[in-house]
Structures are given as structure tokens and as C-alpha cells.
Amino acid sequence: MSYVRYTPEMIAWLEENIQGSKRKDLYGKFREHFGVDFTDNAIDGKITALKLQTGNHHVWTPEDTEKVRELRSSGLTWKQVGDKVGVTEHAVKTYARKIGLCTEVRDPFTPEEDAWLAENVPGHKWKWIAEEFEKTFGKQKKISALKSRCRAKYIGAFTLGGRTGGHKGDPGWNLKPDGSESTLLSGYSYVKIDGEWVPKQKAVYERVFGKIPDNMFVVFLNGDKTDYSLKNLYATDRAIHAQMCSNGWYSEDAEITLTAIKLCELNRAIRTVQKGKDG
Amino acid sequence: MTLIELQDELGKQIGLLSDDKTPFQAKKQLADVASVISSLAKQMINNADVILRTEKLAADGKLRNSAIESLISGNRAA
Numbered sequence: 132m133s134y135v136r137y138t139p140e141m142i143a144w145l146e147e148n149i150q151g152s153k154r155k156d157l158y159g160k161f162r163e164h165f166g167v168d169f170t171d172n173a174i175d176g177k178i179t180a181l182k183l184q185t186g187n188h189h190v191w192t193p194e195d196t197e198k199v200r201e202l203r204s205s206g207l208t209w210k211q212v213g214d215k216v217g218v219t220e221h222a223v224k225t226y227a228r229k230i231g232l233c234t235e236v237r238d239p240f241t242p243e244e245d246a247w248l249a250e251n252v253p254g255h256k257w258k259w260i261a262e263e264f265e266k267t268f269g270k271q272k273k274i275s276a277l278k279s280r281c282r283a284k285y286i287g288a289f290t291l292g293g294r295t296g297g298h299k300g301d302p303g304w305n306l307k308p309d310g311s312e313s314t315l316l317s318g319y320s321y322v323k324i325d326g327e328w329v330p331k332q333k334a335v336y337e338r339v340f341g342k343i344p345d346n347m348f349v350v351f352l353n354g355d356k357t358d359y360s361l362k363n364l365y366a367t368d369r370a371i372h373a374q375m376c377s378n379g380w381y382s383e384d385a386e387i388t389l390t391a392i393k394l395c396e397l398n399r400a401i402r403t404v405q406k407g408k409d410g
Numbered sequence: 411m412t413l414i415e416l417q418d419e420l421g422k423q424i425g426l427l428s429d430d431k432t433p434f435q436a437k438k439q440l441a442d443v444a445s446v447i448s449s450l451a452k453q454m455i456n457n458a459d460v461i462l463r464t465e466k467l468a469a470d471g472k473l474r475n476s477a478i479e480s481l482i483s484g485n486r487a488a
Contacts, residue, residue, distance in 0.1 A: 380455060383466075386413040387458050393420040394451045397444060400427040404434075404441040 137177055141165060145174075149183045157185075189218045191226055199227060209233070240280050244268060248277065249286050254318045318356040335359045336366060348372075350392075352385035371395045413458060416451055423447055 144164065148157060158171045195216060202212045213223040227233035247267060252260055257274045265271050280286075307313075307323055312331065314320045320331040332349040343349070343366045350372070352363050363385055371392060375381055380391035423444045427437060467473045
């Protein structure tokens with residue numbers, strides 16, 4: 132990334148020409164004057180850093196506040212109010228929101244959209260959710276807006292009693308009783324046993340086969356994180372897991388995955404013998 | 411040989427190589443045999459993975475007139 136350096140002449144020119152100019156025009160004039168190819172963002176950043184003002188922004192006074200209140204209560208639209216005050220509709224609405232006069236939501240979520248979020252948010256990444264939301268409803272929503280809506284509606288990781296906590300009536304994940312279950316956005320479920328959260332697949336496996344060593348963990352052979360049947364669970368260690376990942380052998384087919392794990396185990400046994408370690 | 415039979419064979423080889431009663435020299439010979447089985451097994455797993463992925467793509471209708479389908483099923487693509 133190249134670093135844009137401003138000369139004292141450039142700064143002086145900006146200070147001189149900023150007043151009364153529209154920013155877009157100013158950028159073009161600046162480039163033309165100095166024969167540089169600085170981007171709009173770069174020039175804008177410099178203007179902000181120098182704390183320069185175009186002088187175009189409206190300074191709201193208490194009189195304006197009263198005027199806006201009166202005009203709005205007389206039944207005028209926001210555009211008409213803006214025209215009377217001498218600002219744009221956007222500016223007057225932004226100001227009205229600030230003073231609590233305008234409470235309308237710009238683009239409210241419909242019940243159908245809420246239902247879609249409740250169904251699709253758990254277990255998916257926010258980027259995917261935003262893209263699918265746009266495809267489904269033809270509306271572009273920021274990830275922050277979707278998160279905010281989910282938080283308000285207790286959807287996904289924001290469910291009451293979820294691991295995020297912080298909602299009214301939510302005891303928080305660390306105060307949950309033993310036996311509680313929680314599913315992360317990654318799709319993995321955890322259960323609380325003796326005050327500790329353990330992966331659910333490990334709890335299921337250990338209940339049948341006994342405790343597994345600390346360096347081992349339980350994998351889903353068919354990759355389905357909700358399939359806790361014993362034929363789908365297998366305890367393995369990090370070394371085998373690393374080999375499986377590097378070879379891309381975790382498959383949707385449980386038989387392929389299990390065969391590959393056994394192959395990794397055999398390779399380790401072969402290496403042990405070849406290194407000359409007896410046993 | 412099916413994957414389940416292969417799993418049994420791999421398990422057998424692991425058992426032989428990990429058996430404490432087997433002398434170390436014998437284990438070295440067994441390791442040579444196991445290495446050959448290991449390379450075959452690797453190939454079988456990769457083949458199975460290719461077949462699985464091909465079937466998935468074919469089910470999704472993304473493999474019409476594809477060379478890989480004829481390679482796997484043995485039929486010439488139309």
C-alpha cells in the first residue's frame with residue numbers, strides 16, 4: 132500500500148479552498164491543480180485529519196429544534212420540513228432522530244424476515260447469512276443490523292440462556308446448572324457436567340466407553356455435528372487429526388473417514404517400528 | 411475389497427506392529443509389509459473419496475457429459 136504524502140502547499144490549498152466547496156468538486160479540483168492521482172478517500176482523510184470544515188453543514192440551534200417540532204406537528208412531511216428549514220430531508224430526519232422526534236425505523240424487519248432469521252442464523256456465519264438474506268428478500272442488510280435484530284429477538288447465539296448472556300432474565304452461561312446444553316454458532320454443542328462445559332460428543336462417548344485421555348478428543352465420522360450415534364463417534368488424538376486434515380480425509384462418508392483414521396494409526400505404528408523404538 | 415474389509419486389515423496390521431510379544435526384528439519385516447498395505451489403503455481411500463464427490467456432483471446435476479463420470483463409471487460420456 133502506498134503512503135500519500137501531502138506537501139505544505141497542498142495543505143495550504145485545502146485550507147484555502149475548503150470553504151463553500153462541495154467535497155466531491157474539491158477532490159477533482161485538488162487532483163487537477165497538483166496533477167496527482169490521490170483517491171477521494173485519501174483527500175477526505177486528510178481533510179478530516181486537518182479538522183477542516185466545508186462550511187456547508189447546518190448548525191442546529193434551539194430555535195431550529197422548535198421550528199422542526201412545530202412544522203412536523205402541523206402535518207408536514209420530512210421533505211417539506213427540510214425545505215422550510217433549508218436542509219435536506221436526510222439531514223432533518225437525522226437531527227429529528229437525535230432529539231427523539233423521529234422514531235420511525237428506516238427499514239423495519241417483517242415477521243417473515245424474523246422467521247427466516249430464526250431458522251437460518253443458528254450454525255451459520257454472518258457473511259453467509261447476510262448474502263442469503265439479500266438473495267431471499269432482495270434487501271441489503273449490514274451484518275451489524277442483522278446481529279442487532281437477532282439480539283433483540285433472542286435468535287441464534289443470542290437466545291435466552293445462550294453462552295453470550297447479558298439479556299434480561301438470563302442467568303449467564305457460568306451460572307447454568309449441571310446438565311445444561313448450549314450450541315455455539317460453529318454447530319458444536321456443549322453440556323455442563325460437574326460445573327464444566329464439555330463437548331457433547333465427548334460426554335456421549337465417555338458415558339459408554341469410559342473416560343478418554345486428556346490428549347484425545349472425539350470426532351464425528353460423517354461430519355454431522357448433530358449425529359451423536361455411537362457409530363458416528365470416534366476418539367482420536369491431535370497427531371492423527373493433523374494428518375487427517377492435511378490429507379483432506381475427513382469425509383461425509385463415515386466409512387471413508389474411519390478407514391483413513393485407521394490408516395493414519397497404521398502409519399504411526401510403522402514409523403515407530405522404523406525409528407527403532409521397540410513396542 | 412470393501413472399505414470395511416480394509417479397516418479390518420488395517421486394524422490387524424496395527425495389532426501386529428503393536429504386539430509386545432513380537433520380536434523387534436520380526437516387527438521390522440512386518441513394517442515393510444504394512445507399508446505396502448498402507449500405500450494401497452491410501453489409494454483406496456482417495457478413490458473412494460473421488461467416487462463419493464463425483465456421485466454428489468452427479469446428484470446435483472453438475473456433471474453432465476463430464477469426463478470424470480466416464481472414468482469412474484466406465485461408460486463413455488455421450
